[in-house]
Amino acid sequence: MKEIIAIVQEINLFGNGYCRLKLSVPTILDINAGQFAMLKPARLFEPLLRRAMAFYQVKVINNTTFVDFIFHILGRGTQALAELRPGDQVEFLGPLGKSFSIAPIQKQDQVLRALIVAGGVGTPAVLILAQELCLKRVETYIFLGARSKDDLIGIDDFSLLPAKLTITTDDGSVGEKGFVTESLEKFLEMQEQNNFVVYTCGPEIMMKRTSEIATSFGLKTYASLEARMACGFGVCVGCVVEIQQSNDFSYQRVCVEGPIFEGSEVVW
Amino acid sequence: MVDNLSTKSESEILAIEIAGIKFKNPVLTASGTFGYGLDFAELIDLNRLGGFCSKGLSPKPMKGNPPPRIVETHGGMLNAIGLQNIGAKAFVTDKLPLLRNYNTQIIANVFGYSLDEYIEAIEILNQGEGIAAYELNISCPNVKEGGIVIGNSPSAAASVTSAVKRVAKRPVIVKLSPNVTDIKQLALAVESAGADALSLINTLVGTSIDIYSRRPRLANITGGLSGPAVKPIAVRMVYEVAQVVKIPIIGIGGIANWMDAVEFLIAGACAIQIGTANYYDPTCSIKTIDGLLEYCKKQNISQISELVKSIKLIAK
Numbered sequence: 111m112k113e114i115i116a117i118v119q120e121i122n123l124f125g126n127g128y129c130r131l132k133l134s135v136p137t138i139l140d141i142n143a144g145q146f147a148m149l150k151p152a153r154l155f156e157p158l159l160r161r162a163m164a165f166y167q168v169k170v171i172n173n174t175t176f177v178d179f180i181f182h183i184l185g186r187g188t189q190a191l192a193e194l195r196p197g198d199q200v201e202f203l204g205p206l207g208k209s210f211s212i213a214p215i216q217k218q219d220q221v222l223r224a225l226i227v228a229g230g231v232g233t234p235a236v237l238i239l240a241q242e243l244c245l246k247r248v249e250t251y252i253f254l255g256a257r258s259k260d261d262l263i264g265i266d267d268f269s270l271l272p273a274k275l276t277i278t279t280d281d282g283s284v285g286e287k288g289f290v291t292e293s294l295e296k297f298l299e300m301q302e303q304n305n306f307v308v309y310t311c312g313p314e315i316m317m318k319r320t321s322e323i324a325t326s327f328g329l330k331t332y333a334s335l336e337a338r339m340a341c342g343f344g345v346c347v348g349c350v351v352e353i354q355q356s357n358d359f360s361y362q363r364v365c366v367e368g369p370i371f372e373g374s375e376v377v378w
Numbered sequence: 379m380v381d382n383l384s385t386k387s388e389s390e391i392l393a394i395e396i397a398g399i400k401f402k403n404p405v406l407t408a409s410g411t412f413g414y415g416l417d418f419a420e421l422i423d424l425n426r427l428g429g430f431c432s433k434g435l436s437p438k439p440m441k442g443n444p445p446p447r448i449v450e451t452h453g454g455m456l457n458a459i460g461l462q463n464i465g466a467k468a469f470v471t472d473k474l475p476l477l478r479n480y481n482t483q484i485i486a487n488v489f490g491y492s493l494d495e496y497i498e499a500i501e502i503l504n505q506g507e508g509i510a511a512y513e514l515n516i517s518c519p520n521v522k523e524g525g526i527v528i529g530n531s532p533s534a535a536a537s538v539t540s541a542v543k544r545v546a547k548r549p550v551i552v553k554l555s556p557n558v559t560d561i562k563q564l565a566l567a568v569e570s571a572g573a574d575a576l577s578l579i580n581t582l583v584g585t586s587i588d589i590y591s592r593r594p595r596l597a598n599i600t601g602g603l604s605g606p607a608v609k610p611i612a613v614r615m616v617y618e619v620a621q622v623v624k625i626p627i628i629g630i631g632g633i634a635n636w637m638d639a640v641e642f643l644i645a646g647a648c649a650i651q652i653g654t655a656n657y658y659d660p661t662c663s664i665k666t667i668d669g670l671l672e673y674c675k676k677q678n679i680s681q682i683s684e685l686v687k688s689i690k691l692i693a694k
Contacts, residue, residue, distance in 0.1 A: 341657040348448030
C-alpha cells in the first residue's frame, strides 16, 4: 500500500458514459488480480472522499507503474475523475484489498477449469485475472454481459486472450440476447464434467445469481464485491458486507477482508 | 525578548500537557477514524503523533449496524457504523502489545449502553499496559434508562463520569455530543463530576435520502455528520465551552490541515484531533504537525500553548 501522487497519462470517454483513465505511478507497485486503488484528483476539495477503483491493466516500465482503470461516470466522484486531463495529478492509495486466488484451481489433484462471469462495470476487475489464468495455461471460459453494445467494456482486450469468450447483452445488440447468467446456466448444463472454479464481478444481482447457479452445480464462486468506502484501508469500517459463518454472521470489510469473498458465504 | 526559534526543537515548541499527560505535540487522531492505530503504521510514522484515540471499545465485541453505513455529503460524510469493535479485552491482548512499540500516547475510547458497561470496559482496560488516558463516548443511548442519550442529559453525563472516575486508573477525557441545546451545561456537569479533560465535538446527527428510491441512504436512517462541513459548529462550541470550564479542551470537528488546527487552539482548545480527514488524506496528521511547527516559527510563537484561547474579541 503506497500513498503517492500519480500522473494522468491518458483519459478517454467511450460508450454509454464510461471513462478509461491511465495513470503513471512513480514507483514499482506489486499489484495482483482483483485489487483496487483509492483515487481522487489532487487538491480537489469536493467531493471529499476518494473513489475505489479496480485495476484494469498494470504495466511496470523501469521504475514506473502504469495502471489503467475503467469506470462509469455516475456521481460527483467519477465525474471529477472523468474531467482530469493528461499531466494532472491524482491522489493514489494502493494497491488495496485481497486478490483473486487461482490456488483453488491449482491445488486439486485434477486440473480444474476457470469460469469468469462479469457484467457491466464489474468487467474491468477481471481482466488481470483472466490474463493470469491464461498465462498459467488454465482452460478459461469468460462470460461478459452488458446492457447493450455501448455498455460492453474491454472486448478488445479480452478477445486477445486464448480463452473462450461469450458475450451477452440485455437488448441483443451484440452477442447473445439475455442475461449473462442465463448463458452461464445453459453452458454448465451442457458440460460433461463440471470441474470449474467460478470468478465473478458485476452488479450484485448478477453475482448472487452466478453464485446460486454455481452452487447448484457444486462449484465454488469467488465474487469481487463493491461497496461505498471512505478510506479503503480498513479504518472507517463503512464498507462492510454480511458474511455467514456457521450459525452466526459477521460484518466484514470489503476493503480489507475483501473485496473477494466466497459467494456461498455472502448474505446477498 | 523573543527566543531564537531556529535553535528550538520541534518538541520544545509543540509539546503540551493535558491532565498530567505529556504529548509531544497537540495533534491527535480521533476515535473511529484511526482503527486501533496499527492500521496506519504502513502510511505514517506513528511516533510523530501526539497521540491517537482508539476505535470505541465496549466490554464485549460488537457487530455494528447493517450496511449501507456511510454516505458522502457536501463537505463531509454521514456514518452509522454502529460502534463495531473488537472489544476491550482483545484491544488489551492483541493490540496494546504491538502499540507499546510506538512512542505516542494511546487514548482508549470507551462506550457503553449502561453505566455497568462503561465500568466493565474500564476495568478491563485498567489491566492493559501502555494506555495514557480514557476518552468516554457518551453519545450512546442508555438502554436501561429508556434509551435516553447519556450525552444529552447533564445529570446522566455527570453520573457516568463520576462512576468511571471512581474506577479509572487513568485520566478521563469526556467526549461531548454537539446534539444538545447548550453544550456548556454538559461541559460544566461533567467537569464537576470529575472529568480531567473534555474533547469536543462528536458527530452531528443527520439523514440523507435517495430521491429516486425515496429510501434513506443509511440503513440506520440517521448517522453522524463529520468532515469540514461541521468545523464552524465545532469551533463555536470549543469557544463557548472554553469560556466556562477550567479543565483542558481537545478540539475535534472537520480539522483537515494545520490552519484548522490553529483555529481550534485560538478558540480555546489545548490540543486537537483529526478525524474524517484521515480517510481521504491519510498523512493529514503528519502534515498538520509540520504545518503547526512552521506557523509557530514564522509567527514567533516559542511555545504552542501561547495560542490556546488567544482569541481577540472585537472591542466595543
